[in-house]
Amino acid sequence: MTTTKGLEGVVATQSSISSIIDDQLTYVGYRIDDLAENSSFEEVIYLLWNLKLPTKTELDSFKAELASNMELPDAVIEHLRSYNLSTVHPMAALRTAISLLGLYDEEADVMEEAANKQKAIRLQAKIATIVTAFARIRKGKEPIKPKKELGFAANFLFMLNGVEGKDIEVEAVNKALVLHADHELNASTFTARVCVATLSDIYSGVTAAIGALKGPLHGGANERVMAMLTEIGDEDNAIPYIKEKVEQKEKIMGMGHRVYKNGDPRAKHLKHMSKELTKITGQSKWYNMSVKIEDYIKEEKGLPANVDFYSASVYHSLGIDHDLFTPLFAVSRVSGWLAHILEQYSNNRLIRPRAEYIGPKTQDYVAMENR
Numbered sequence: 001m002t003t004t005k006g007l008e009g010v011v012a013t014q015s016s017i018s019s020i021i022d023d024q025l026t027y028v029g030y031r032i033d034d035l036a037e038n039s040s041f042e043e044v045i046y047l048l049w050n051l052k053l054p055t056k057t058e059l060d061s062f063k064a065e066l067a068s069n070m071e072l073p074d075a076v077i078e079h080l081r082s083y084n085l086s087t088v089h090p091m092a093a094l095r096t097a098i099s100l101l102g103l104y105d106e107e108a109d110v111m112e113e114a115a116n117k118q119k120a121i122r123l124q125a126k127i128a129t130i131v132t133a134f135a136r137i138r139k140g141k142e143p144i145k146p147k148k149e150l151g152f153a154a155n156f157l158f159m160l161n162g163v164e165g166k167d168i169e170v171e172a173v174n175k176a177l178v179l180h181a182d183h184e185l186n187a188s189t190f191t192a193r194v195c196v197a198t199l200s201d202i203y204s205g206v207t208a209a210i211g212a213l214k215g216p217l218h219g220g221a222n223e224r225v226m227a228m229l230t231e232i233g234d235e236d237n238a239i240p241y242i243k244e245k246v247e248q249k250e251k252i253m254g255m256g257h258r259v260y261k262n263g264d265p266r267a268k269h270l271k272h273m274s275k276e277l278t279k280i281t282g283q284s285k286w287y288n289m290s291v292k293i294e295d296y297i298k299e300e301k302g303l304p305a306n307v308d309f310y311s312a313s314v315y316h317s318l319g320i321d322h323d324l325f326t327p328l329f330a331v332s333r334v335s336g337w338l339a340h341i342l343e344q345y346s347n348n349r350l351i352r353p354r355a356e357y358i359g360p361k362t363q364d365y366v367a368m369e370n371r
């Protein structure tokens with residue numbers, strides 16, 4: 001038996017959803033650069049789930065279907081109110097609330113394809129409502145119901161802030177959602193696929209995936225990047241701070257990637273947005289600091305910035321609480337998880353690798369009185 005630590009380089013499944021080839025990312029063959037510049041998040045969800053771009057009529061009816069499914073059961077809102085609001089991390093709240101949502105879906109365990117597609121719509125539609133409702137409840141504010149006439153990105157900002165976002169803010173959220181939607185067999189997507197390959201239900205798959213995304217080596221890195229920038233405080237301190245961390249062999253959050261060795265194609269879009277938005281808010285220091293860190297780590301360690309690095313200063317500039325950065329990632333990535341879950345169901349086989357045993361050789365059992 002040979003083992004590969006962290007399954008590096010192991011090809012564990014076939015998929016038609018997204019690809020990373022020669023450091024280029026595509027969704028169903030469409031280049032991420034083109035999608036980031038031109039598409040709405042809803043269009044991307046449709047693409048990931050149907051493996052084709054929608055016509056205008058298809059997109060309009062898909063958007064309407066999503067918008068009409070965004071409201072939460074009252075019981076879920078009441079449950080959110082019952083959490084320990086001063087300490088619970090929003091990713092933990094989201095993980096629990098998604099699991100809870102399954103209890104209010106009468107079709108949760110119905111495994112027919114049509115039922116699973118309907119559940120996918122309900123989950124995608126409601127996840128932004130959960131994140132924003134929790135964000136408001138913990139600040140002593142009432143959750144805000146979505147507006148059917150707004151798109152997904154606009155509704156996220158509206159439900160979070162109680163006022164509609166400016167065009168540039170809505171565009172930034174939309175682009176971030178497009179960029180984070182899917183990424184081949186990343187850890188959380190793999191988790192979702194492993195879970196549903198036992199023929200468990202969609203809610204279990206998404207709940208498991210949220211748990212995996214939460215970790216700092218994956219989606220949880222974006223919150224840590226902002227914590228690092230905040231700790232650095234000002235531009236002049238960036239290099240001395242990072243130098244010390246590197247000397248202490250600490251990992252720099254938002255840098256490095258298992259697959260991309262020459263650069264994450266999503267990072268340049270977020271970098272550009274970070275530059276624009278920090279200029280508008282008069283806080284270019286976050287962008288300038290980030291550039292210094294990126295250049296230093298590239299030079300010293302040969303590691304590129306990943307998608308989490310510049311998303312931190314983008315979300316901060318949009319006024320989003322730092323611990324909501326990873327939940328916002330989940331609001332986007334659930335589209336990819338659901339696409340992969342549906343794909344897994346459509347051609348399923350239990351996912352069950354082996355472990356190379358390195359423990360003690362077979363031993364004779366020792367009776368309690370002789371130990």
Ligand SMILES: CC(=O)SCCNC(=O)CCNC(=O)[C@H](O)C(C)(C)COP(=O)(O)OP(=O)(O)OC[C@H]1O[C@@H](n2cnc3c(N)ncnc32)[C@H](O)[C@@H]1OP(=O)(O)O
Binds near residue numbers: 006221250252257
């Ligand atoms: C959406 C996403 O999930 S993108 C990734 C988000 N995660 C982060 O930003 C966390 C920081 N980055 C990392 O921890 C890693 O680069 C990962 C987890 C993304 C990829 O990890 P792997 O491919 O397993 O690389 P691994 O952790 O084995 O590191 C290989 C070497 O590079 C170093 N390295 C990797 N990333 C970093 C980093 N961010 N800072 C400093 N050193 C790093 C490691 O210390 C290790 O060095 P060594 O060989 O001298 O021990």
Ligand SMILES: O=C([O-])CC(=O)C(=O)O
Binds near residue numbers: 186257259
């Ligand atoms: O693919 C990965 O390993 C992590 C990543 O960038 C993502 O999930 O977007």
